[in-house]
Amino acid sequence: MTPTSSLKRPSKRSSKKQRALEILVRLQRLYPDATCSLNYSTTVQLLVATILSAQCTDERVNKVTSVLFARFPDAASLANADLGEIEELVRTTGFYRNKAKNIQGACRMIMKDFGGQVPNRMDDLLKLPGVARKTANVVLAHAFGINAGVTVDTHVKRLTNRLGLTEHDDPIRIERDLMKLLPQPDWENWSIRLIYHGRAVCKARNPACDRCELADLCPSNGKG
Structure with missing residues (x-):
């Protein structure tokens, strides 16, 4: 050989x-x-913006969230907001009824089950309404520095x-x-x-x- x-x-x-x-x-x-094209100041704002980015451009999401976050800046305010008002504010991102429902549902769960803080574990993030692996990966990487996927x-x-x-x-x-x-x-x-x-x-x-x-x-x- x-x-x-x-x-x-x-x-x-x-x-x-x-x-x-x-x-x-x-x-x-x-x-x-x-870098991430979404505009946000807090972890919950990143979560919400990423949920809104499904089937929508980041440019459009940033226009919407500039108004949305001025009105509802945190999980507590989104959890207690009138759902119809959230729907109207996110209407132009597409699938707005479902997105508004998921955003409010996620924020209510964050307040009830996670002490008002966005969780930093994949398994916990996936429990939130409207959060699949894409959204969870973005939040973990950019908010917590964790490359989970x-x-x-x-x-x-x-x-x-x-x-x-x-x-x-x-x-x-x-x-x-x-x-x-x-x-x-x-x-x-x-x-x-x-x-x-x-x-x-x-x-x-x-x-x-x-x-x-x-x-x-x-x-x-x-x-x-």
Whole structure:
């Protein structure tokens, strides 16, 4: 047996991981100052803004929360607010009745079960109305500095599929794939930078592959 014949070829998993790490390095270089786009002053405001961001742009959410938080700045005021008033204030974010109900329900639970403080454990956050892993990951990372998982929104879902880092459509399965490929300290900043790239370059309908810094790492390059 020759020395070279005993060498193993890189596995599909290892080559995918190497590619993911190179993509991470490039995203860090492209978007060094990328941060959460939602405006908030407190943890409960971050929670509420993230709930509102479902199927809505951060720009629109920030316009809505500037008025919402001036009227109801904390969990106690939102818990005791007139639900119809919350609905009217968040109307333009879409699905406003459900969002208003979840916001008030979450704030009431925070007041009743968590001493008025947003919990800092994934299991507890997931008990709150309107909170799934995406919202919980955002709150844990940006309010508590805890990288418990990878935030998967529509941009992250689209780009990770295009980049060949997952074969799944379900956000939870995508998150599991990414957690295996990326270092834990980079889980949240990966998502933020990928969102920036999705907005600026890799758009849903017309991805700009000709000016994409990730093109040579992307199996979807040129496929539109």
